[in-house]
Amino acid sequence: MDPIHRHICEVIILSDYDIVKKDIHKNGEIVCQYIGTFTQNILISFVSLLENYMNKSIASHVIQKRLTYLVVETIQNIIHHSYKHPDNSQLAYIIISKNKSGYTINTSNAIETISAPNLIDKVEYLLKTKKNRLPEIFRKKIANPEINDNGLGNLGLLTIISKSDKNFNYKISTMTSKYSLFHIEIKLNYKQ
Amino acid sequence: MKNINQIQQQDTPEVIFDNEKKVLKISGNSYPENCEIIYEPINIFLNEYLNKNNKLNFEFRFNLINSTSIVYLAQIIMKIAQLKSEGLVVTILWYYDEFDEELLDLGEKLSSISNLPFIFTPVKD
Numbered sequence: 001m002d003p004i005h006r007h008i009c010e011v012i013i014l015s016d017y018d019i020v021k022k023d024i025h026k027n028g029e030i031v032c033q034y035i036g037t038f039t040q041n042i043l044i045s046f047v048s049l050l051e052n053y054m055n056k057s058i059a060s061h062v063i064q065k066r067l068t069y070l071v072v073e074t075i076q077n078i079i080h081h082s083y084k085h086p087d088n089s090q091l092a093y094i095i096i097s098k099n100k101s102g103y104t105i106n107t108s109n110a111i112e113t114i115s116a117p118n119l120i121d122k123v124e125y126l127l128k129t130k131k132n133r134l135p136e137i138f139r140k141k142i143a144n145p146e147i148n149d150n151g152l153g154n155l156g157l158l159t160i161i162s163k164s165d166k167n168f169n170y171k172i173s174t175m176t177s178k179y180s181l182f183h184i185e186i187k188l189n190y191k192q
Numbered sequence: 193m194k195n196i197n198q199i200q201q202q203d204t205p206e207v208i209f210d211n212e213k214k215v216l217k218i219s220g221n222s223y224p225e226n227c228e229i230i231y232e233p234i235n236i237f238l239n240e241y242l243n244k245n246n247k248l249n250f251e252f253r254f255n256l257i258n259s260t261s262i263v264y265l266a267q268i269i270m271k272i273a274q275l276k277s278e279g280l281v282v283t284i285l286w287y288y289d290e291f292d293e294e295l296l297d298l299g300e301k302l303s304s305i306s307n308l309p310f311i312f313t314p315v316k317d
Contacts, residue, residue, distance in 0.1 A: 040225035044202045047223075047256070061291030069294055072223050072258050079225065135297070143305040145266035151228050153263030163294065 001085060005176045009110050012175045013091050016183065020095060020106045028099030035093035038078045038109075046075060050096065059103070059190055067103050067188055070163055071096065074107050074184065077156045082109035083179060102189040113180045116172050123170055126161045134162040164188065196237050197230055204230055205254065209237065217251040222265075223258035231264035238268065246280055248272075253287040253315070254295060266302060273306035282308065290314040 001009070017035060024030055032049050034042060050071055054064040075094060084090045092109035111119065129137065138158055148154055161168050167187040172180050196216075197207035205220040207230070216234075224230055242248065250272075257265070276282050286299035296312065303310040 040203065043223070048202070061289075062293055065289070065292045065294060068256060072256060076223070076225075076258060076260075135301075139301050139305060142262060142266040142301060143270075145263045145270065147228075147260075147263060147267075151226055151260070153227075153260035155259035155263060159259040 001083070001179065005179060006085070009175045009179050009181075010091050012181060013093070013108055013110065016108050016181060017093050017095075020108075024095065024097040024099075024104070024106075028097050028104070031096040031098055031103070033093065033095040036091065037084075037089045038075060038082070038092055038094075040079065043072065043075045043079065046094070047072065063103070063188060063190060066163055067096070067105075070105055070160060070186055070188065073156050073160050073163075074105055074186070077160070078107060078109045080150070080152060080156075081111070082182070083111055102187060102191075104188070105186040106184070108181055108183045110175065110179050111172070111182045113174060113178055116180050116182075119182070120172060122157055123161075126158060127166060127168065131166050134158065134166075138162060160184075160186065194237075196233050198233075199224075199229060207234060209241075213249065214245070214247055215249040215251055217253070219251075219253035219255075221256045222254060222261040223256055224261075227258075227260045227264050231261070231268070234268065235271075238271070242275060242280065248280065248282050250282070250284045251287070252285065252299070255289070257295070257298070262298065266305065269302050269306045269308065273308050276308065284308055284310045285313060286310045287313050287315050290316050 021030070031053055032046065034046055047068065050068060057064060078092050082090060082092055090110065093107065095106045097104050126134065138155065141155055164186045169185040171183045174180050194209040194211065196209060197204060203221050203223045205218050205222045208217045210217065222230065272280070272282055288295040288299060299310050299312055
């Protein structure tokens with residue numbers, strides 16, 4: 001990514017981050033957040049932070065557990081599938097927030113625009129599938145377990161959409177001619 | 193006791209083989225960046241062990257497990273199912289946090305795809 005594209009993308013991601021935070025503060029509060037480069041060590045720290053918070057939370061253990069699973073999958077989605085600069089740095093964020101009805105996970109990261117149509121196809125297919133069919137798709141996938149060339153199981157998006165009970169919104173918006181913003185919002189209601 | 197996973201981190205499980213009881217125990221978190229470094233040594237151990245033995249017990253006691261770990265685990269379970277049809281005597285104990293519906297559901301799915309009977313035991317904190 002050349003310096004001009006990089007600057008434009010960073011300004012857009014920071015602006016998106018500010019808009020999401022302002023929106024959260026209207027009727028809720030931030031539980032934990034991270035902005036910057038995502039690595040496995042960041043994931044480990046973030047999970048510890050979240051588990052520590054959860055120990056003091058009054059939300060049901062079932063919801064707490066599901067939230068932690070979702071955070072692991074969404075952060076690993078950023079680690080494995082978002083755009084990174086040649087020096088492995090990036091600008092992406094995750095915000096976990098809560099309000100009267102439940103928890104929300106917001107993430108944003110850059111992707112190469114060329115990969116957007118394939119991503120949209122995958123997400124739309126899962127969102128159009130009936131909620132009760134998603135566990136069966138997962139079951140079929142693990143009955144024929146395949147690891148791709150990158151050592152991944154390719155079940156992250158399916159897991160995220162299934163565990164969120166399809167309370168999953170996303171947007172892909174063009175930032176420059178080559179790079180787009182991929183934003184996810186997952187809602188987890190206290191009452192399931 | 194044989195320690196099969198030498199990598200002790202917060203995102204990796206403990207993998208222990210108890211030779212006296214013939215039990216392979218996998219416990220804790222499994223959400224590493226590279227799942228192969230955890231599950232390949234388990235595959236190597238199983239290949240060596242099952243060449244000379246026809247009885248094995250599993251104890252799974254996961255806390256957090258990511259989707260890629262599940263695929264690696266499913267590969268192991270399917271392989272065990274095939275070996276059972278060839279005469280392997282196997283028992284599988286699946287422990288799960290009593291509030292972790294996801295983990296119970298995962299165990300039920302793995303049992304269902306492999307036709308292996310799992311013994312499910314909820315664990316209280």
